[in-house]
Amino acid sequence: MAETTYAKGLEGVIAAESEICRIDGEKGKLYYMGYSIEDLARHATFEETTYLLLYGKLPSSAELESFSRRMRASRDLDPAILEMIRKFPRDAHPMELLQSVISYLSGYVQHKIQHSATCNCRNTLHQVVQLASVVAAWQRFQEGRQYVPPRQDLSHGANFLYMLRGEEPEEYEGMVMDSCLVMHAEHGFNASTFTARVVASTLSTCYCSISAAIGSLYGSLHGGANEKAMAMVEEIGSADKAEGWVEQALAGKQKVMGMGHRVYKAKDPRADLMEEYLVELSRRKGDSTYYDILKGVEKAFRARMEEKGKPIYPNVDFFSGAVYRLLGVPTILFTPIFAIARVSGWLAHILEQRKDNRLYRPKSLYAGPEPREFVPLAQRG
Amino acid sequence: MAETTYAKGLEGVIAAESEICRIDGEKGKLYYMGYSIEDLARHATFEETTYLLLYGKLPSSAELESFSRRMRASRDLDPAILEMIRKFPRDAHPMELLQSVISYLSGYVQHKIQHSATCNCRNTLHQVVQLASVVAAWQRFQEGRQYVPPRQDLSHGANFLYMLRGEEPEEYEGMVMDSCLVMHAEHGFNASTFTARVVASTLSTCYCSISAAIGSLYGSLHGGANEKAMAMVEEIGSADKAEGWVEQALAGKQKVMGMGHRVYKAKDPRADLMEEYLVELSRRKGDSTYYDILKGVEKAFRARMEEKGKPIYPNVDFFSGAVYRLLGVPTILFTPIFAIARVSGWLAHILEQRKDNRLYRPKSLYAGPEPREFVPLAQRG
Numbered sequence: 001m002a003e004t005t006y007a008k009g010l011e012g013v014i015a016a017e018s019e020i021c022r023i024d025g026e027k028g029k030l031y032y033m034g035y036s037i038e039d040l041a042r043h044a045t046f047e048e049t050t051y052l053l054l055y056g057k058l059p060s061s062a063e064l065e066s067f068s069r070r071m072r073a074s075r076d077l078d079p080a081i082l083e084m085i086r087k088f089p090r091d092a093h094p095m096e097l098l099q100s101v102i103s104y105l106s107g108y109v110q111h112k113i114q115h116s117a118t119c120n121c122r123n124t125l126h127q128v129v130q131l132a133s134v135v136a137a138w139q140r141f142q143e144g145r146q147y148v149p150p151r152q153d154l155s156h157g158a159n160f161l162y163m164l165r166g167e168e169p170e171e172y173e174g175m176v177m178d179s180c181l182v183m184h185a186e187h188g189f190n191a192s193t194f195t196a197r198v199v200a201s202t203l204s205t206c207y208c209s210i211s212a213a214i215g216s217l218y219g220s221l222h223g224g225a226n227e228k229a230m231a232m233v234e235e236i237g238s239a240d241k242a243e244g245w246v247e248q249a250l251a252g253k254q255k256v257m258g259m260g261h262r263v264y265k266a267k268d269p270r271a272d273l274m275e276e277y278l279v280e281l282s283r284r285k286g287d288s289t290y291y292d293i294l295k296g297v298e299k300a301f302r303a304r305m306e307e308k309g310k311p312i313y314p315n316v317d318f319f320s321g322a323v324y325r326l327l328g329v330p331t332i333l334f335t336p337i338f339a340i341a342r343v344s345g346w347l348a349h350i351l352e353q354r355k356d357n358r359l360y361r362p363k364s365l366y367a368g369p370e371p372r373e374f375v376p377l378a379q380r381g
Numbered sequence: 382m383a384e385t386t387y388a389k390g391l392e393g394v395i396a397a398e399s400e401i402c403r404i405d406g407e408k409g410k411l412y413y414m415g416y417s418i419e420d421l422a423r424h425a426t427f428e429e430t431t432y433l434l435l436y437g438k439l440p441s442s443a444e445l446e447s448f449s450r451r452m453r454a455s456r457d458l459d460p461a462i463l464e465m466i467r468k469f470p471r472d473a474h475p476m477e478l479l480q481s482v483i484s485y486l487s488g489y490v491q492h493k494i495q496h497s498a499t500c501n502c503r504n505t506l507h508q509v510v511q512l513a514s515v516v517a518a519w520q521r522f523q524e525g526r527q528y529v530p531p532r533q534d535l536s537h538g539a540n541f542l543y544m545l546r547g548e549e550p551e552e553y554e555g556m557v558m559d560s561c562l563v564m565h566a567e568h569g570f571n572a573s574t575f576t577a578r579v580v581a582s583t584l585s586t587c588y589c590s591i592s593a594a595i596g597s598l599y600g601s602l603h604g605g606a607n608e609k610a611m612a613m614v615e616e617i618g619s620a621d622k623a624e625g626w627v628e629q630a631l632a633g634k635q636k637v638m639g640m641g642h643r644v645y646k647a648k649d650p651r652a653d654l655m656e657e658y659l660v661e662l663s664r665r666k667g668d669s670t671y672y673d674i675l676k677g678v679e680k681a682f683r684a685r686m687e688e689k690g691k692p693i694y695p696n697v698d699f700f701s702g703a704v705y706r707l708l709g710v711p712t713i714l715f716t717p718i719f720a721i722a723r724v725s726g727w728l729a730h731i732l733e734q735r736k737d738n739r740l741y742r743p744k745s746l747y748a749g750p751e752p753r754e755f756v757p758l759a760q761r762g
Contacts, residue, residue: 004394004395005388006395009741012385013394016390017745020749035755060761092487096588100481103478103480104478107474108473189744189745195579198575199597202602203601208596211596212576212580212596214589215589218583218585219582219584358389359572361392362570364398366400368400371416372415374425377429380441
């Protein structure tokens with residue numbers, strides 16, 4: 001390209017080709033490597049999905065077994081890492097800790113930076129697996145409890161709940177947690193994935209690139225939508241107040257969290273399954289308060305938008321916060337869980353970036369002062 | 382912009398306006414906020430330059446005094462940070478540690494994420510100042526020695542040498558180190574600065590953004606040029622072998638490190654002053670081996686390029702490695718020193734990004750498989 005384009009925020013600019021994720025916003029479809037998210041979230045584990053993202057194909061039984069074994073063997077945390085987590089100021093945010101730990105971890109492995117898709121990033125998957133362990137350990141220490149060493153006989157999602165609780169979750173709960181990780185593992189070029197690719201394009205390590213992506217996900221314009229949806233549910237308090245709350249929110253031009261999606265014009269394909277999990281978890285807990293409030297909000301909001309001729313649907317974040325809460329996960333862990341899931345997508349993008357690398361090097365337009373004369377300090381008054 | 386542009390690596394795309402840095406590659410000029418790098422590197426301290434980058438103007442004496450006092454008061458490391466540094470695996474790279482420590486530090490301060498240029502990032506400058514202390518502490522531990530607590534009566538550059546050595550550097554040495562930091566404090570939209578802005582655009586914290594930028598600078602396509610120039614000097618060994626080495630390098634199509642610059646078609650404006658420092662340090666040490674080798678390389682290489690009608694000049698990295706070595710700094714710290722200096726520019730860009738923020742959100746072009754049917758694990762063989 002010989003000419004120069006000015007695109008603030010890189011809007012409308014295609015920065016790279018990618019084989020990983022396809023989003024069909026018109027039809028409300030999401031695919032990882034050609035497989036629909038509905039199929040993956042219902043029938044594949046998080047480990048299987050991670051294999052798919054990193055190798056571009058679904059594993060055979062033998063491949064999955066060996067891959068899972070490696071992932072599970074990397075779950076336990078080194079004493080130095082546990083110490084970092086224990087000493088991290090209690091009022092600070094776990095995303096800052098996660099970003100820090102992932103760079104620190106890179107000191108613990110042999111990792112040659114190779115300008116190649118076959119670099120050994122895929123060997124231990126240390127940098128993918130340990131996020132869940134760090135988050136669980138942080139939460140345990142936060143509650144003044146002991147670290148729970150991981151178990152190797154549980155799925156990634158079930159083991160995360162086990163490490164949080166110190167007791168094995170019900171099979172259904174473990175399956176739901178794992179499936180939620182599958183649904184959040186990848187979503188194309190958002191800000192955190194783009195960050196991972198920018199850092200990877202300098203041929204930095206995958207640890208450094210993933211750490212940077214975590215910093216990006218921590219930004220309030222990126223992660224955090226399901227936290228806000230959950231805050232809304234708590235503010236409303238009971239289903240009978242939902243309609244009134246929506247009326248008031250609309251009158252005050254307040255955003256209704258979790259409704260509509262920048263990319264999906266039709267329904268977010270992950271929302272249905274997330275709703276199904278919320279229904280079943282509510283039934284098992286014998287308490288459908290969250291669900292009833294959310295459905296009240298959805299009904300009132302959709303009715304109002306349909307009057308204006310703007311059909312709108314709930315997205316994945318509308319239900320996911322309530323699902324996590326029914327799994328016993330505190331709200332502060334929602335964004336860290338996003339990272340625990342998305343790390344597989346980040347690593348896939350890092351490997352893809354290295355395969356056909358070009359350093360990301362946009363320009364800026366100078367809008368500052370003209371050259372000016374330096375005034376020595378003594379003459380500045 | 383309604384249309385879509387495909388720009389691999391964002392080549393030729395202007396991603397934002399910026400008032401911070403102007404590079405006139407044709408004339409070989411570099412300005413920070415309108416002030417030429419020659420003036421700043423000769424007459425301003427690193428603290429003064431940091432003030433300029435963050436506030437857009439040179440400080441008065443009173444402003445500089447108060448600003449320096451705050452910066453110097455932030456130099457000492459918390460015991461938990463010292464422990465992280467001490468426990469970091471001895472064969473890992475200090476850039477990974479730096480990236481980790483900067484995110485971790487964010488837990489130690491009150492830092493509201495504010496979508497505003499007046500956020501309190503500029504208050505303690507903890508995130509700017511502590512890089513030098515972390516790098517010095519890492520090097521001390523690497524040598525099996527004790528941490529040297531900072532002194533508040535020295536410039537940022539002189540204090541760094543003091544913390545490395547455990548004794549006060551000569552005044553000239555301290556001045557040179559500080560001036561080298563000024564010369565590396567800012568250089569427009571390179572990959573690390575762009576990374577800092579991408580992360581900041583999500584409204585993440587300045588710590589998280591700076592940590593990400595460090596990860597980017599660690600990449601071998603970004604930092605590291607002066608390490609390679611120094612490796613060349615050591616490989617050549619003595620000045621009389623320089624010409625033969627250059628002939629051989631050119632015949633083997635090997636790159637001669639530190640000669641020429643992607644941006645500067647005329648001479649890199651920082652190279653002259655860096656050469657001056659190298660001459661004076663060599664005189665003071667009574668050993669001009671590095672300098673003589675470098676001048677031998679420069680002379681032979683320029684002569685050969687002029688024969689081809691391609692005038693070429695040394696850039697700042699050609700001399701800076703030798704300057705650092707004569708200041709007693711080991712080669713592994715060259716890229717970390719780049720970070721110690723550039724952090725001021727990163728913070729200036731983070732603040733500028735927040736003033737008129739737009740999330741960086743480029744697109745990707747899908748080039749992967751068409752939708753395909755999911756095959757259950759049991760049927761995959």
